[in-house]
Amino acid sequence: MGLMRYAWRNLWRNKRRTGITLAAVTLNTAILIMAYALMDGMIKHSVQNATNVVLGEAQIHAEGYREDHSFYKSLPDPEIILKKATEHRIGAAPRSYGYGLVSVGAKSAGALFWGIDPAVERAVFDLADNIQFGRFLSDKPEQGIVLGKKLARSLHASIGDEIIVVVQAADGSLGNELYTIFGILKTVGDNIDRGAAILHQDDFRELFVSKGRIHEVALNTRGEMPIMELAALMATAAEGTQVKTWRELMPLLSDMVNIFDSVMLIFYAIFVLAAGLGVMNTMLMATYDRMREFGILKAIGTSPWRIIGNMAVEAFVLAVTAAAFGLVIGLAGGYYFQEVGIDTRIFAAGDFSFSGVAFDPIWRAVLGVKVVAIPVVVMCVICTIASLYPAVLAARINPVRAIHHV
């Protein structure tokens, strides 16, 4: 502890010099925290954008369903899965799928019917917010349908039109029904745009004589739970099911996020390097400044190791102090960016999308333990290392030359 006190006293012998170094480290730590938080925010939010609409962070299907989408390969015990998800406060939306034909006026097209629970979809996902015209389905069945954008366009359909649907029901019979078009979705994804016809699950059950078959449970915690943990937890929910995370469901998106992650890491490395070099420069200057002092220390018989030790401790104490300040400023800034964000529209107008993921024009940071801890540790290490080089020089110096060093 005496070493620390000694270092602390030593540091404040030259207030200006130490102040400059302190400011440099503080500022760099704060910048690193904010930059890291912003980068993490961009990745996290782009993933959330991708998963929150309909995909979910993970999905559960019956074994083999994903291979051929057979109507008969439905989940064996959907209730158990939904119950378990609810117990763990995981948002879980049950969905049924079936193919068929839709027709408006003289136009007709093939469609994939979705049987959903509108109340649950509204609570867990954002599909209901992505309505371009009309409205989403109500919580109670009312013979309404919501169509994908391109499908609606190809049918020349508009809100309020009656739509005829014809399907092959589960018992082999011909299911057919009239519905009213309640809503048309925004662009949300090519498959949905081109072919989704969304029904209330009760209407779906009647149309397909599906006896309540559920083909998919989409899980979403909106980032509350790490996806691996989520997948592991739900994998044991019911027999004969398979859980796939969004990374497995959408490998393209996953790859994109990985690439994005790497790009961000490179950026971050450059940031750290720049900050590190700045700090190192300040530390070096501060040490060269003290060459005479070292000369005198050596002249009165201080061992080289002791000089290196003292220098390293001084640098470390300085760095920790600065990092603490930087942490406060970084947290404040990061919090601001998390709550308010940066409006990217001041740089570029219009929607900004990348590989199919549209980014929110408001760029928000996400603060996390990792985001805060890594910059702090990195700065402390860099400062200590930066002080070692001049310290070694100082330790090996000829006292006479050092004393004359100006």
Added chain:
Amino acid sequence: MKQGTVRFGPVFLNLDFRTLKGIKSAACFCVCLLSFLCFGSMVLAQTAGLAPKEILDRVDDLMRGDSSHGKMTMTITTAHWTRSLRIEAWSKGKDKSLMRILAPKKEKGTATLRSGNNIWNFLPKVKRIIKLPSSMMASSWMGSHFTNDDLVKESRMADDYDFKATFEGVKSGREVLEITCIPKEEAVVVWGKVVLTVGKDNYLPLKIEYYDEDLELARTMTFEDVGLLGGRTLPRRFITVPADKPQESTVITYEEMAFNLELDDKLFSIRSLQR
């Protein structure tokens, strides 16, 4: 205010109706459905030793005619259900046909009109007519192992295929003749190969095997119960089995048939569809 949306959908739900029932899109020469629509005039060949081309033409003509009217039962068996449809059907010329379902109750009155390459369905429950989009041509007709495509394709074997007799002799205790047909370069057919087996005594088809482009067997039609139908001697039961699901089948059994009647063109109109 959420502005960001994702241009992503569940990719794994690929909307490809060709996979609907696992049925290979059929550009067959209408042996299948047209068979019970357009029974042709079939003069039994008593002459021996017909050339393959003549045999093909005969088999083709067996299914074609000026007009026909009849009733049949279609029994469909899949892994998940079995059902029988009673159907009344009319046909005129090569490209006009009308089918109306008589039973079961749920489908009663459902009708399909084919005129040229277009197919319309009348749905009595909602009292609406819908025209079938071209994207649905490859999907199954009424859940059977026939596609809508089978309803409208009309090629003649002898025109679209190069053929030669590949076997002559006894199979399963019958004198048979086997003709293998390979599609011509320019022919618009989906099969990679069609193998036709006819009885040597009457030149009536016993079996037709359809192979896909990879020359894998896609489906087999067998013809049974030769007897009198509309004053002609014909097979009265057609059985279609998809090769990838041997336990599934569609069986068409003819109850009554009449050929070469005077049928008004008005019968094959959208108006008559709704009756």
